[in-house]
Amino acid sequence: MTSTATRSPAPKVILVAPQLGENIGMVARAMANFGLRELRLVKPRDGWPSDKARAAASGADWVVDEATVYGSTAEAVADLGLVLATTARPREMSKPILTAESAAVRLAERVDAGESAGILFGAERSGLDNDDVALADAIITFPTAPEFASLNLAQSVLLSGYEWFRTRGGTGGRPRAELPPLAAxxxxxxxxxxxxxxxxxxxxxxxxxxxxxxxxxxxxxxxxxxxxxxxxxxxxxxxxxxxxxxxxxxxxxxx
Amino acid sequence: MTSTATRSPAPKVILVAPQLGENIGMVARAMANFGLRELRLVKPRDGWPSDKARAAASGADWVVDEATVYGSTAEAVADLGLVLATTARPREMSKPILTAESAAVRLAERVDAGESAGILFGAERSGLDNDDVALADAIITFPTAPEFASLNLAQSVLLSGYEWFRTRGGTGGRPRAELPPLAAxxxxxxxxxxxxxxxxxxxxxxxxxxxxxxxxxxxxxxxxxxxxxxxxxxxxxxxxxxxxxxxxxxxxxxx
Incomplete structure (x- = not known):
């Protein structure tokens, strides 16, 4: 299965130090559900390409095939303007904290302006470390029940994609903010x-x-x-x- | 891990003819993330209880432990007021079609009124059949990219739970973006x-x-x-x- 429908610009999904190929595949699948196409992998633990990732992608082959590998998070975001980091817990950094919904709106503003933007996701267990978060312009948190707060990697990507797709829904009817272009x-x-x-x-x-x-x-x-x-x-x-x-x-x- | 925090009323999640225990466990986990507690299983193919479900629940044990099994969809919804059915494609039925967001608002209205409500999810591959959908008051569809439209079972439950939790979130209002206080x-x-x-x-x-x-x-x-x-x-x-x-x-x- 190939896709030409989702060539429209969308945020990049950047997985930092993902562990299991299966999880990368499930991320690819969740991306495809919501029209996200470009997957960047920073130091995937089990190497790349990955047969397990391809199997778990359940047909979202184009995302897996076009994924690119980077040696550091800084390299993976070097060409991007707006970069958002997903974290489970608040950090002691005075960065703006956005809901997934407001994050999607910010990303859409930038993508509509012709810029590249991305969302950082951490490793399965440990999440993003502070040095990765420090590279981002703002933090995305998902509201979850306090007694069971942790979302897995593909779930976090799914919710981000869902909000992105919802923001895009209705073919561009949303008024656009006029923003100057971000430096790379x-x-x-x-x-x-x-x-x-x-x-x-x-x-x-x-x-x-x-x-x-x-x-x-x-x-x-x-x-x-x-x-x-x-x-x-x-x-x-x-x-x-x-x-x-x-x-x-x-x-x-x-x- | 036990939970007293999510004793507050919430919609029931009803899985019709689920196949793999793993998927039921992942549903339980997604439910726990968003404060959904009561899981109903209609004719689970591989029987119940299920060790695979428990393992896949990743600690959301209370959802798995309290799950109940029914012999038919009609029995599983017999005590409920509002029942919504999730479907991947529109059906030729003259039922209202709701977004996940508006579905969450409808469910909240009913739950707040002291009624029991539920959401039906079909089997992994086939989804709900028309007789199951016929039992529902309305249909929920999730917006997805046309070239890769299908959500898996746990993903559908996750998005439903996310919208439920968002609707409940933050004492009446929608969750707000958190911004640090400005200097004078x-x-x-x-x-x-x-x-x-x-x-x-x-x-x-x-x-x-x-x-x-x-x-x-x-x-x-x-x-x-x-x-x-x-x-x-x-x-x-x-x-x-x-x-x-x-x-x-x-x-x-x-x-």
Whole structure:
């Protein structure tokens, strides 16, 4: 079975360190149910391709066939604008927390604007670690009963897909928000590295054991801002202006 | 694991002629995720109780333990008021067709009125037959991509439960997106003035006729970030650290 019907743009599904091929296959199936097509796998534990994934996909072969493998979460999101992370529990990060419904609306705004967007899902038991979540612009949580809160991987993808498809339902009748284009994550990453390099030089990210949390909190600020390309360039200029001396002041002896 | 939290009334889930114990267990798990408790089985093919069902329930034992078995669909719905039937395709019956969302609202109206209500789900491959559907007051269909329309049994129960739980969610209203509290605008203003003061000193906001636009664009970045108090303090620290770094770089002779 092949599909041309779902060539319309949709968010990418990014599975970080998935364990069982069966679960990847069930994710592929859930994606196909709701018109999601592009599956990205970060370090799948049992390797890729996977016969078990294909069997569990129950015919959603195009999702399995076109899945791509990445060596890190950062690489898997490098070309994406809006990136959302699914987590079971709230994290101690000041990122916006969206319902699946409001997440679908945000994703649709970006996809309609011609950008690539994605949703991160963690490994079966452990979920996403904080470094993965830190790469995302916002968090999606699903409301579940407190006495049995945990959704499995394919279920989380299914609910995300369901809300996505519902948001798309009715062929584009929803009024669109006008939003400036997001910078690609790779450019945002270079901005972060520039800032953190100067802050290291300034001794600001100190002591070392607190550095990861400080870095994550700073990155969260700029991720929340949903930076455009122009804004990334402006901030690079601000960092240079604040931390570097202009040539003529640096070389008073020349004057 | 036992549960007292979900003793509140909820629709019954009725599986007609389910085949595999695993699937019944996955249904139990999906029910527990969303506070559905009472599972009714009409002629389960592989008998009941089922070790495979218990294993697949992943800890939702109370649903499995309390499941009851019926000899016919008519018996399984005999004590219920509102009964809804899930079907993959429209039937040639003049019954109302509801989305999962509107179905959840109808079910809630009845359950809130003290009535018992239920949702019928068919066998894994064949679904409900027309005689089963005929027992229902209305039909639930789930929107799915036409090229891969079929949901499996546990997925259908999951989506029904999700909509049920959402309808019940958050004391009357729909679940709201959670957003961190914003810093007061006066504190954000002081942050801006700090940043702009340093950038003026660096000659960055130049030439003067462009200064207002540059300032506005920079402020936009941080306003988009919806800063918290803590983040305002962090950014003040960043500005100080970078400015001090520059001063140290300006005095190589001191070293």
């Amino acid at each position: 994550k790779a450019d945002v990453e270079r901005l972060f590295e520039h800032l953190e390099g100067e802050l290291d030089a300034a001794g600001f990210l100190y002591p070392p054991e607190k550095r990861p949390v400080m870095v994550r909190n700073l990155r969260t600020i700029f991720l929340k801002a949903a930076l455009t390309d122009q804004e990334v360039r402006s901030l690079r200029g601000v960092i240079r202006a604040l931390s570097e001396l202009k040539q003529r002041r640096a070389k008073p002896a020349d004057e | 605008k006066a504190d954000v203003e002081r942050l801006f003035e700090h940043l702009e003061g340093e950038l003026d000193a660096a000659g960055f906001l130049y030439p003067p006729e462009k200064r207002p636009v540059m300032v506005r664009n920079l402020r936009t970045i941080f306003l988009k970030a919806a800063l918290t108090d803590q983040e305002v303090r962090s950014l003040r620290g960043v500005i100080r650290a970078l400015s001090e770094l520059k001063q140290r770089r300006a005095k190589p002779a001191d070293e």
